[in-house]
Amino acid sequence: MSRDETSKFLSYVLRHEPQAIGLQLDSEGWADIDALIEGAARSGRALDIETIEDVVASSDKKRFSLSADGCRIRAAQGHSTAQVQLQHVRKQPPERLYHGTASRFLESIEGQGLIAGARHHVHLSRDMETALQVGQRYGSPVILEVDALRMHAQGFMFFQADNGVWLTEAVPAEFLRRA
Ligand code: HQG
Numbered sequence: 001m002s003r004d005e006t007s008k009f010l011s012y013v014l015r016h017e018p019q020a021i022g023l024q025l026d027s028e029g030w031a032d033i034d035a036l037i038e039g040a041a042r043s044g045r046a047l048d049i050e051t052i053e054d055v056v057a058s059s060d061k062k063r064f065s066l067s068a069d070g071c072r073i074r075a076a077q078g079h080s081t082a083q084v085q086l087q088h089v090r091k092q093p094p095e096r097l098y099h100g101t102a103s104r105f106l107e108s109i110e111g112q113g114l115i116a117g118a119r120h121h122v123h124l125s126r127d128m129e130t131a132l133q134v135g136q137r138y139g140s141p142v143i144l145e146v147d148a149l150r151m152h153a154q155g156f157m158f159f160q161a162d163n164g165v166w167l168t169e170a171v172p173a174e175f176l177r178r179a
Contacts, residue, residue, distance in 0.1 A: 029074035062163035077161035088159030093148035100135025121167035
């Protein structure tokens, strides 16, 4: 597998479908790297520790983390699997955060706010550029500005993943406006 294919494969099994290769994640999202390599081999994918380390080091968004002893790996955020209930670090957010989406979702978002969908959290970024890239994945991109500090002051919880991505459970429409 190329570096890109490996990154997509790791996202798939470490965030969404570990059972697809018979892999067990703990509640903090960690997988044993030997078990990951064995599971990949069983499903016909050749994976080795050097490729994994290369993908971890080169990931533009720092999607994956290795444990201090180098034996385990996890995705920093973006999970949908019920095997994982990652306890992200709770933090006070900056005044504004941004969410990139596609214009065709706007009507629904105006009605019900931002919801996590399949993932465990709504993903937000500190900068508009990242939000634009995220929004582009689904069509004509739109950047939404989130009144994060005001939400926080009203008791909504915010978390920051290992890689800096901001997370919250949902964003009611009243805290959203087009950037
Ligand atoms: C939209 C990538 C209709 C939401 C990125 C998004 C991110 C609604 C889509 C990470 C809605 C969900 C996550 C509502 C939200 N009605 N649509 N009420 N509320 N949506 O992929 O935030 O490259 O699950 O706007 O960089 O796009 O994979 O979430 O368009 O950090 O590492 O529903 O994934 O990271 O899509 O992306 P997603 P996301 P990686």
